Amino acid sequence: MVTKMRVGSRKSELALIQTNHVIAQLKKANPEMEFEVVPISTVGDKVLDVALSKIGEKALFTKELEIALHNNEVDFVVHSLKDLPTVLPEKMVIGSILEREDPRDAVIMKKGSTYTKLSELPAGSIIGTSSLRRSAQLKANYPGLVFRDVRGNLNTRLRKLDNGEGEDYAALVLAVAGVSRMGWAERISEMLEPNQCMYAVGQGALGVECREGDTSTIALLSSLHHRETLLRAIAERAFLRTLEGGCSVPVAVNSKFTGTGLELIGGVWSLDGKESLVQNCQVSFADFGGCGDEPTRCYVAITAPQLQTAELSAAESCGQQLAQKLLDEGAEKILAAAKAENDKK
Numbered sequence: 001m002v003t004k005m006r007v008g009s010r011k012s013e014l015a016l017i018q019t020n021h022v023i024a025q026l027k028k029a030n031p032e033m034e035f036e037v038v039p040i041s042t043v044g045d046k047v048l049d050v051a052l053s054k055i056g057e058k059a060l061f062t063k064e065l066e067i068a069l070h071n072n073e074v075d076f077v078v079h080s081l082k083d084l085p086t087v088l089p090e091k092m093v094i095g096s097i098l099e100r101e102d103p104r105d106a107v108i109m110k111k112g113s114t115y116t117k118l119s120e121l122p123a124g125s126i127i128g129t130s131s132l133r134r135s136a137q138l139k140a141n142y143p144g145l146v147f148r149d150v151r152g153n154l155n156t157r158l159r160k161l162d163n164g165e166g167e168d169y170a171a172l173v174l175a176v177a178g179v180s181r182m183g184w185a186e187r188i189s190e191m192l193e194p195n196q197c198m199y200a201v202g203q204g205a206l207g208v209e210c211r212e213g214d215t216s217t218i219a220l221l222s223s224l225h226h227r228e229t230l231l232r233a234i235a236e237r238a239f240l241r242t243l244e245g246g247c248s249v250p251v252a253v254n255s256k257f258t259g260t261g262l263e264l265i266g267g268v269w270s271l272d273g274k275e276s277l278v279q280n281c282q283v284s285f286a287d288f289g290g291c292g293d294e295p296t297r298c299y300v301a302i303t304a305p306q307l308q309t310a311e312l313s314a315a316e317s318c319g320q321q322l323a324q325k326l327l328d329e330g331a332e333k334i335l336a337a338a339k340a341e342n343d344k345k
């Protein structure tokens with residue numbers, strides 16, 4: 001008997017590329033299985049005239065997919081991990097976190113531009129991004145540049161940049177991962193290093209969500225977990241969750257897997273980038289190496305049967321501790337002011 005699974009996906013080209021990537025990985029290990037892609041539109045795809053940060057819904061790109069999961073219309077759904085809120089709806093779990101691609105942001109200049117770096121652009125140049133995280137950090141580093149919203153999927157944004165639709169954007173700032181998956185890597189003219197612009201929690205990784213009790217799907221998906229990505233993602237997501245930030249606040253991270261452990265750097269910014277708090281936190285996994293504790297069944301809505309509970313909880317508490325350091329230094333005030341100012345705009 002052929003087992004056929006239904007896979008929910010947003011309809012954008014990037015979302016379908018990501019969904020097909022996950023399916024290809026599953027097919028490699030399970031050639032006998034079949035997968036059917038079920039395309040679904042989300043609020044983030046439908047509402048295109050309002051800035052992302054102003055729609056006021058954390059699950060912008062995920063809610064309709066989760067409803068389809070809940071209604072048993074699909075068996076799992078593939079997300080960019082950074083679009084997946086840090087608290088999942090009840091009865092939903094992350095069944096798999098795949099190996100992270102380059103998590104950095106990058107600059108794409110308008111077609112034909114003679115500039116390659118943000119630092120070369122004349123004062124007053126318009127940079128397209130709807131990310132408060134990017135604009136806050138970059139405003140601090142490049143006070144002469146002007147940051148304006150640009151909405152739509154990646155294809156729409158690139159068209160707006162190149163054809164001068166709407167604003168006359170000089171450049172866009174986008175995630176390297178999305179740009180490369182679209183096959184546009186050669187358009188990247190500058191990589192932004194963490195000292196210029198730290199990345200979003202989960203950026204560059206894919207997360208696969210499924211129903212909590214669906215043991216056969218969970219077993220299938222868990223084979224795709226990438227250990228380092230998973231531990232970094234757990235720490236980063238715990239950081240954002242503890243700060244109570246969604247995708248619409250200027251919060252950014254930079255995490256490194258050190259071999260024996262994890263280093264997490266994270267920060268919060270005011271909208272103009274003038275105020276910021278950045279701290280770091282380290283954790284070592286060396287003490288846990290495979291010894292005797294219970295394999296993890298379900299931890300912070302992530303099922304990872306092959307990892308030890310101790311390492312997952314160590315990663316989680318690393319993120320929590322980092323957030324607590326920033327909260328102790330007054331992060332809440334910066335974030336509340338950023339939210340209030342953004343709501344007013």
Ligand code: DPM
Nearest residue numbers: 080082129130131133174175177178200203204247
């Ligand atoms: C979230 C943000 C953006 C997306 C906010 C942020 C960027 C919005 C913008 C939460 N989701 O990053 O601070 O640039 O105006 C999104 C992209 C990808 C996943 C596109 C991008 C691809 C990269 C990945 C949109 N979601 O960020 O360039 O899979 O990590």
